[in-house]
Amino acid sequence: MSEADEKKGLFARLFGRGGAATPEAPAEPGRKRSWWERLTGGLSRSSQAIVQGISDLFTKRKLDALTLEELEDVLVRADLGLAAAQRISATVGKARYEKTIGPDEVRAILAEEVERVLAPVARPFELDESKKPFIVLVVGVNGSGKTTTIAKLAAKWTAEGRKVMLAAGDTFRAAAVEQLRFWGERLNVSVCYAPEGADAAGLAFDAIKSARERGSDILLMDTAGRLQNRTELMAELAKIVRVMKKAEPEAPHAVLLVLDATVGQNAVAQVDVFGKIAGVTGLVMTKLDGTARGGILVAIAEAYGLPIHFIGVGEGAEDLEPFTARDFARAIAGLEGDEEKTDTTP
Numbered sequence: 001m002s003e004a005d006e007k008k009g010l011f012a013r014l015f016g017r018g019g020a021a022t023p024e025a026p027a028e029p030g031r032k033r034s035w036w037e038r039l040t041g042g043l044s045r046s047s048q049a050i051v052q053g054i055s056d057l058f059t060k061r062k063l064d065a066l067t068l069e070e071l072e073d074v075l076v077r078a079d080l081g082l083a084a085a086q087r088i089s090a091t092v093g094k095a096r097y098e099k100t101i102g103p104d105e106v107r108a109i110l111a112e113e114v115e116r117v118l119a120p121v122a123r124p125f126e127l128d129e130s131k132k133p134f135i136v137l138v139v140g141v142n143g144s145g146k147t148t149t150i151a152k153l154a155a156k157w158t159a160e161g162r163k164v165m166l167a168a169g170d171t172f173r174a175a176a177v178e179q180l181r182f183w184g185e186r187l188n189v190s191v192c193y194a195p196e197g198a199d200a201a202g203l204a205f206d207a208i209k210s211a212r213e214r215g216s217d218i219l220l221m222d223t224a225g226r227l228q229n230r231t232e233l234m235a236e237l238a239k240i241v242r243v244m245k246k247a248e249p250e251a252p253h254a255v256l257l258v259l260d261a262t263v264g265q266n267a268v269a270q271v272d273v274f275g276k277i278a279g280v281t282g283l284v285m286t287k288l289d290g291t292a293r294g295g296i297l298v299a300i301a302e303a304y305g306l307p308i309h310f311i312g313v314g315e316g317a318e319d320l321e322p323f324t325a326r327d328f329a330r331a332i333a334g335l336e337g338d339e340e341k342t343d344t345t346p
């Protein structure tokens with residue numbers, strides 16, 4: 001496939017075949033899928049594994065210590081983390097010990113507990129309009145979905161009438177710069193970039209100046225994510241932040257860590273590293289559709305308490321949405337969504 005074809009394919013996946021910034025992913029002809037449908041569709045691998053596991057354990061079986069232990073295993077396999085898994089199975093035990101309990105009741109307990117853990121971290125991403133530009137540093141390992149997330153956020157905020165600028169801070173890889181420029185062109189958003197190998201901190205400084213001159217509302221800065229050399233990465237991110245502050249003392253106003261849910265427990269380690277290196281203010285979890293281990297959000301919420309702002313459940317631009325604890329908890333437990341969420345507006 002030529003590079004041009006590859007890009008065309010990427011764009012079609014992200015923004016729908018027509019290439020419009022308002023994507024269509026119809027469930028039935030003439031109807032856009034609601035967020036609830038996309039969320040449950042995206043989380044189906046995770047929820048199926050959990051629902052099936054619970055169903056196998058709690059159908060016509062008396063609740064005893066072994067069943068509770070097996071429930072714990074199902075939840076650990078879905079990456080909810082040991083602490084949450086133990087708590088949930090203890091709650092189920094307390095509720096009905098020595099009596100029969102059906103899978104639906106167990107799923108309801110699970111959803112309640114997951115929502116309880118996630119509610120404090122499900123915080124909307126706040127753009128402070130008094131900061132112009134509002135500077136967002138986007139960090140994460142290569143391949144986690146940083147660039148795509150930047151494109152999705154740029155599309156979202158542009159559609160809301162905000163003026164966005166992108167900065168291609170992964171100056172180590174010409175392909176990364178190219179990819180961001182490509183999005184910029186397609187979304188009609190300016191991209192600040194420098195030749196391969198240029199100093200990323202210098203680029204950050206220029207990008208802030210340029211965004212200010214152009215009257216941009218938001219500056220989204222991509223960064224390199226080579227975890228192979230932690231010391232170098234740490235030094236580079238520290239330098240970017242230091243130099244950014246010369247142009248704008250309060251910069252960056254937000255540091256978003258993009259995590260790939262398919263890496264499971266490894267995502268927890270990434271929060272740890274980037275939290276220390278980059279002063280992460282919030283998380284974006286991508287690729288929840290590509291894994292049966294969506295429970296990782298629970299483990300991360302419990303371990304770090306960092307805000308989770310957005311989740312990605314597909315490659316389309318509409319597949320990145322603000323994170324809400326109740327929807328996620330109900331979707332992962334295979335429960336019905338709240339009525340008002342199942343919007344079916346054509």
Ligand SMILES: Nc1nc2c(ncn2[C@@H]2O[C@H](COP(=O)(O)OP(=O)(O)OP(=O)(O)O)[C@@H](O)[C@H]2O)c(=O)[nH]1
Nearest residue numbers: 141142143144145146147148286287312313314315
């Ligand atoms: N299925 C799925 N794929 C996603 C999602 N988010 C991003 N991707 C895909 O993941 C791949 C990697 O995304 P990139 O945005 O290039 O990742 P990156 O972190 O910028 O990686 P580098 O460009 O290597 O630095 C792309 O093919 C995206 O389309 C998601 O929520 N679901």
